[in-house]
Amino acid sequence: MDGSDAIVVARQDAPAASAWRATLSACCASLVGIGLARFAYTPLLPAIIEVGWFSSEAAAYLGAANLAGYLAGALLARPLAAAFPGAALLRGMMLLAVVAFFACALPISLAWFFAWRLLSGVAGGALMVLAATTVLPHVPARRRGIASGAIFAGVGIGIAASGTLVPLLLRHGLVATWCGLGAVCLLLTAVGWSGWPMGGSAPAPRDLAHGPAPTTRRAKLRALYAVYGLNATGLVPHMLFLVDFVARGLGQGLDAGAQYWVLFGLGAMVGPVLSGHLADRTGFGPALRLALLVQGVAVLLPALGDSTALLAISSVVVGAFTPGVVPLVLGRVHEILPHDSQAQKAAWSRATTAFALMQAAGAYGLTFVFDLSGGDYLLLFRLGAAALLLALAIDLAAAVAGQSRGAA
The missing domain is CATH 1.20.1250.20 (MFS general substrate transporter like domains)
Known part of the structure; x- marks a missing residue:
């Protein structure tokens, strides 16, 4: 050379x-x-x-x-x-x-x-x-x-x-x-x-000629904001109640609860990289739908039994997707709004706001439900799973509606 x-x-x-x-x-x-x-x-x-x-x-x-x-x-x-x-x-x-x-x-x-x-x-x-x-x-x-x-x-x-x-x-x-x-x-x-x-x-010029029509883009973004917000709500049971559920709900003590939080943290360390790698192979839309389904199952696991294996799997998987869903949603924003960095920033700001609002609302709402139910932890996990499955349903409906309009 x-x-x-x-x-x-x-x-x-x-x-x-x-x-x-x-x-x-x-x-x-x-x-x-x-x-x-x-x-x-x-x-x-x-x-x-x-x-x-x-x-x-x-x-x-x-x-x-x-x-x-x-x-x-x-x-x-x-x-x-x-x-x-x-x-x-x-x-x-x-x-x-x-x-x-x-x-x-x-x-x-x-x-x-x-x-x-x-x-x-x-x-x-x-x-x-x-x-x-x-x-x-x-x-x-x-x-x-x-x-x-x-x-x-x-x-x-x-x-x-x-x-x-x-x-x-x-x-x-x-x-x-x-x-x-x-x-x-x-x-x-x-x-x-x-x-x-x-x-x-971005170095790329603004070019909206390639990509969904404006009406379809708006509909997809509104659905994405709802999905991201519901995802935030679905994570609340683990983020707020996991350690307390193990320590007091199952009577295993704070040390045992802390061990599951360590598993949660280990999952969180690798989750974003794995979900980003998956998105590079499948596209951000399919990867996000798979993430919603897996999260829904993982959040529900503590309500299905108190075995160590179920709790460990649930802790690691939900921990992985707590930050792991973020690159998927951001990537989906880029797919919906290609070649328009300013619109991408605006949409991502709205998505982040929706996540913050729904996370706060979910925290207060599930705490109220917990008090009203007399400390029913399992109900919280069921509600969290329901929020994630509702998010999946909304995303699938938006995808079908976009295809019916001939969108990319």
């Missing part, structure tokens, strides 16, 4: 290398903004109450602050993206999450803590909407499934870290734990700092 051939190969490899470098930056963003900023609070909650920083009621209220901020961040992402350069905004949101961790090491007042938990959620919501949609247009179409899976693997890593890293840090005290998490997030921000695509927007 002569010198000119080497130059050609180098030029061909450079875009691929930069795309994977950008993917790493987006993975760091999801790990900081969602994986740690949201999920690390759960194992911190007992310690916050135990050392007397806040009462149990106030601590739960502070947990809700992050969810409220997440919803606000998802809604504000597009206006912020219009006002600031993409790479600068993404770096700024990651830094905001870092600062929030260090600020929470100082329990100055309830208002102070609430404000920083809220801002942490804003950063997470904005990063969820913007990070992947900034990077994926720079990734070859045939590799977008695995790339989006790698991006959202950060969420799964954060779930796993919430059950491992936080208990280790808590041995050194609560202040040290908040600062340690802030230091980890600062390191991740540094790793991802220079990998963002400059300009942030």
